Amino acid sequence: MELILWIGFYFLTFYAFLPALISRIFGFxxxxxxxxxxxxxxxxxxxxxxxxxxxxxxxxxxxxxxxxxxxxxxxxxxxxxxxxxxxxxxxxxxxxxxxxxxxxxxxxxxxxxxxxxxxxxxxxxxxxxxxxxxxxxxxxxxxxxxxxxxxxxxxxxxxxxxxxxxxxxxxxxxxxxxxxxxxxxxxxxxxxxxxxxxxxxxxxxxxxxxxxxxxxxxxxxxxxxxxxxxxxxxxxxxxxxxxxxxxxRPSMSNDESVTGNNEPHSIGLFKKLIVTIWMLWEKVFHFLFRLRPVGEGKSFNYRVRRYAGPPLDLRADTTLHSGDYIMEIHFENRMLFNLGMNSRSTLQTGIKIIREMEKALPDMARELSTTPNGDKVKALYGVSMIHRGAESLGYGTYDLPRGLFSWMTNIYLRILIRVIHPEGNERVRTKGERMSPRMLIMPRDILLTWADETRVKRRPQRERAAKKEISVKKAEVPHETADYEEETMGKLV
CATH class of the missing domain: 3.20.20.370 (Glycoside hydrolase/deacetylase)
Structure with a gap:
């Protein structure tokens, strides 16, 4: 029932209510x-x-x-x-x-x-x-x-x-x-x-x-x-x-633009208003699904719930089954928005995201000892468009099972890029096949090792590993240089 409610809220908000509100109030x-x-x-x-x-x-x-x-x-x-x-x-x-x-x-x-x-x-x-x-x-x-x-x-x-x-x-x-x-x-x-x-x-x-x-x-x-x-x-x-x-000429503001990869992005008045509405929607979402902040709540929020999906082999001796408890992580949209707007290159955006996750993992690990059913949590779980470099932190990446949730998540990305990105239609047409949200899952025992603050001090090694992984991905896929910005824009609001 909760999944149906979530999907219905998700769909009606982005398909109908917000577009009507934005067009009527702001003339978008x-x-x-x-x-x-x-x-x-x-x-x-x-x-x-x-x-x-x-x-x-x-x-x-x-x-x-x-x-x-x-x-x-x-x-x-x-x-x-x-x-x-x-x-x-x-x-x-x-x-x-x-x-x-x-x-x-x-x-x-x-x-x-x-x-x-x-x-x-x-x-x-x-x-x-x-x-x-x-x-x-x-x-x-x-x-x-x-x-x-x-x-x-x-x-x-x-x-x-x-x-x-x-x-x-x-x-x-x-x-x-x-x-x-x-x-x-x-x-x-x-x-x-x-x-x-x-x-x-x-x-x-x-x-x-x-x-x-x-x-x-x-x-x-x-x-x-x-x-x-x-x-x-x-x-x-x-x-x-x-x-x-x-x-x-379409009725859009002259100053609505996103600059090239070598300069920080900028947006016009209309887009600022749209982002504000999306941020307000996020607060409603947090209230409805009782999300709790990780640490100070500036970067991530979470809730503990039961996993509903096919069995996943996390490691040789660990399998996640339907009904197992998971800690579900949600990015804070404001954090993602700021990262996307202030990064001067795709590599910098990727490294910043990895760094934010790295800083938050000790708090996530400690939440297991205080949150209800935390002792039963089997894995840290998230769904994200931004997943390169996650393996260096201990995550495994998995394809979303085919079904309504996967379909809605892909639609969500395309909706946001079409509405927010100045060249959204073209981006979706030419690069839509690479916009693939994936599950990020970290077994409990790996998460608990992050409770030790000294792990964070090993950042340079991990950062080099992440940078190497991103470089390999870029070499494998031509014209990949804009993916982080696109995927960030897809997720940030």
Whole structure:
């Protein structure tokens, strides 16, 4: 039961909750708000509708206003003439999935298929593919960042509950008037047939919008498509690019970069915020699974639990069986993050990790005498992407058994590299086969020898052995020089 809970928490946190939180609060890889002097973007979801979309188009034409329509693919396929009219009258067409289902409850491949199918429908009607995407309810999963890099994800600044008929035209007008200012991205609806909506609610939207268009023009505002809004908003950040390139540029900060192997890494504001959230998530994880600190808790945490897996021959006379007690070690993310950011070479990163583990092993050994069931612990156990040099400390390395946990761990690494690393997609594509988490297991009797502080004084010998091992690995595998940074980045948050 605990494993199921852990996997569920792990999956939902990284697949759905955190990406939604990051995109909404910090605008990571999405466009939510403009930076303009007098422009406002009107966006309409869920259409086209055979009754209300033509009325809306007529209203916009009378006021010389442009808008963006995020269409549902099956509706676009059903009413191609309306989609053609939207395009011909100079409005922007975006994708809102083929059916109005949330991305949280669809596999990444299904989401991708929905988007491609809708893009094909729009291409057949208008002759060009859309560049913009709004997921239903604004909900993204972590794969959307990676799989939809060719599309600009657009959310909104303000929404008004206009899908409900009881929010009448007067209420809608008052809500919209309070938000009527430059840079706003209004979310409205021109169709009321989706789940939770009222069929005739768009009538109130059109009535309220007519008054808003009059007010906006009186105040000197312009209503523009999302392409122009993004171009105007991006121009100050990219002064030497033209509008077209600014529109196509992904919504990412200019300073988000990782430098080469010979200099410390640096990250931009967005990534700092993301790392902060990941650190907070780690605290929740520690609380739920009752992890205890090793020593001062700056580098490692642990818990004692029963091993669940196939038998493992640790030594000639020692076998770890399912049900045996183990001390499960967890890296402290802050420690790994600092190591990765401050190392000037891959070799230096590897040596620092070995050194931190070496310094912590005496405390781990002493914990056996004080922690509950410590006297029953048969081995020290961990799963890590960073395992080179571990043998010099007394660990054995073992492949993870095939199964759900192994699959989730590999997915976890790819998720983090795709989201955090500036070149995450390329790294996963070209080096994904070498990103293999392994079990690190040290028999109890070897761990207990670390309780003697004098062992730590033998560091130079061990360090030379680790350095030699890393050098051998680098000689065996070409282009290995970046692996430590990549694997650290994969694990650190």
């Amino acid at each position: 890889r999405v466009f939510t708000r403009g930076n303009t002097d007098k422009e406002i973007a009107l966006t309409f979801d869920d259409g086209p509708d055979p009754i209300y979309t033509p009325k809306l188009l007529g209203l916009l034409k009378r006021h010389g206003a442009k808008a963006t329509f995020f269409v549902v693919g099956e509706n676009a396929e059903r009413y191609p003439d309306i989609v053609a009219r939207i395009h011909e009258e100079g409005h922007i067409i975006g994708i809102h999935n083929y059916v109005h289902h949330t991305n949280w409850f669809m596999r990444p491949r299904t989401v991708k298929r929905q988007i491609h199918r809708t893009s094909d429908v729009i291409k057949r009607i208008t002759g060009s593919r859309p560049m913009y995407y709004r997921p239903p309810w604004g909900i993204v999963n972590v794969f959307d960042y990676a799989n939809l890099g060719y599309l600009q994800i657009v959310l909104w600044t303000s929404l008004f509950g206009d899908w409900r008929k009881r929010v009448n035209a007067d209420k809608l007008y008052k809500r919209m008037k309070r938000k009527l200012r430059p840079g706003q991205v209004f979310l409205l609806h021109d169709c009321g047939i989706t789940f939770g909506a009222d069929r005739d609610a768009p009538a109130n939207t059109i009535a309220a919008l007519a008054r808003i268009l009059d007010d906006g023009q009186t105040m000197g505002y312009r209503f523009v498509g999302i392409d122009e809004m993004i171009a105007l908003s991006e121009r100050p950040r990219y002064p030497h690019t033209n509008n077209q390139s600014a529109v196509r």
